[in-house]
Amino acid sequence: MKIGDKVKHRTRPDVGIGRIVEITDDDLCTVEFETCRFSGVPFNAFGTIEEVEIERLKSEEKELRKQTIFEKQETERIRTRGRQLQKHRALDEQKKQKEFKEENQAKERNDSAIVVQFSRWRVGGLFHITHKDNLQNILRHGILNHYEASHIEPNRVDISDPDAQRWRETKDPHYERSIHSYTPLYINPRNPMLFVRRHLMKSLIILEIDLSVLFDTEYLLSDGNAASRITKFYSSVKQIDELPWAVLHSVYWPDHEDGKRKMCAEVLVYPKVEPSYICAVHCYTPDVQKLLVNCGYKTLVTPKLFF
Numbered sequence: 209m210k211i212g213d214k215v216k217h218r219t220r221p222d223v224g225i226g227r228i229v230e231i232t233d234d235d236l237c238t239v240e241f242e243t244c245r246f247s248g249v250p251f252n253a254f255g256t257i258e259e260v261e262i263e264r265l266k267s268e269e270k271e272l273r274k275q276t277i278f279e280k281q282e283t284e285r286i287r288t289r290g291r292q293l294q295k296h297r298a299l300d301e302q303k304k305q306k307e308f309k310e311e312n313q314a315k316e317r318n319d320s321a322i323v324v325q326f327s328r329w330r331v332g333g334l335f336h337i338t339h340k341d342n343l344q345n346i347l348r349h350g351i352l353n354h355y356e357a358s359h360i361e362p363n364r365v366d367i368s369d370p371d372a373q374r375w376r377e378t379k380d381p382h383y384e385r386s387i388h389s390y391t392p393l394y395i396n397p398r399n400p401m402l403f404v405r406r407h408l409m410k411s412l413i414i415l416e417i418d419l420s421v422l423f424d425t426e427y428l429l430s431d432g433n434a435a436s437r438i439t440k441f442y443s444s445v446k447q448i449d450e451l452p453w454a455v456l457h458s459v460y461w462p463d464h465e466d467g468k469r470k471m472c473a474e475v476l477v478y479p480k481v482e483p484s485y486i487c488a489v490h491c492y493t494p495d496v497q498k499l500l501v502n503c504g505y506k507t508l509v510t511p512k513l514f515f
Contacts, residue, residue, distance in 0.1 A: 343489070347486075392434065417485050491508065496509075
């Protein structure tokens with residue numbers, strides 16, 4: 209290059225095209241640009257327009273190759289990560305399916321255990337005593353616990369003992385809920401509670417409840433009337449042998465020590481019993497059965513369950 213040649217700055221192409229106005233013996237030069245002037249700058253800092261343009265194109269090509277390599281690497285990294293995630297998802301799904309299968313198997317064993325344990329003591333169902341006028345609401349809402357029944361069915365016919373009900377405000381020792389939070393079912397409905405209401409036999413009905421009601425809910429077993437301060441509570445059918453079976457299978461509870469309390473042993477279901485678990489409606493007389501024949505459930509005249 210010589211004085212007068214047009215040049216471009218190799219590292220400052222943004223200043224545009226300049227002209228060499230001076231060259232010294234020590235390879236320094238002065239170049240004037242439209243907007244600025246470089247003096248005493250090494251000669252090799254500049255190049256012809258063609259040289260600088262070729263260098264720029266080579267630099268861009270090099271950067272493009274780098275970018276292409278990076279993009280390929282990034283694409284492969286994303287694909288690898290995707291394959292890993294897919295593999296993890298497949299393993300997670302297999303794990304979930306295995307856990308689900310194991311849970312179902314465990315539940316089936318537990319459900320089967322409930323039926324087996326009660327069957328050992330010749331119990332095929334549980335019972336709830338109520339007034340016949342309550343049946344329509346029960347078929348609509350289910351058998352409710354004391355709190356829900358008071359709120360949803362304030363006009364229901366309540367056959368419970370008011371003095372005994374206050375003791376059901378106490379909490380159970382397992383879930384620490386009020387006894388009133390549970391729906392009470394009897395193992396033997398022909399018990400002292402029904403006996404003191406024998407003058408109402410023609411107005412009462414006994415709902416038979418399938419044991420499957422215990423499959424998907426929390427429940428308690430009591431060894432006597434749940435309102436009694438000495439009654440014990442159990443949270444599993446594994447403890448079913450603790451119940452007073454000699455009393456529950458007897459005809460006359462006075463023949464047994466503490467028989468009145470023990471004959472009222474309960475299964476407490478939280479928080480309610482859905483209508484689908486009702487398998488039969490037991491009546492004292494055919495007249496009551498006729499009134500309920502269209503209730504949608506099997507109605508039976510079963511005087512032996514009454515007094």
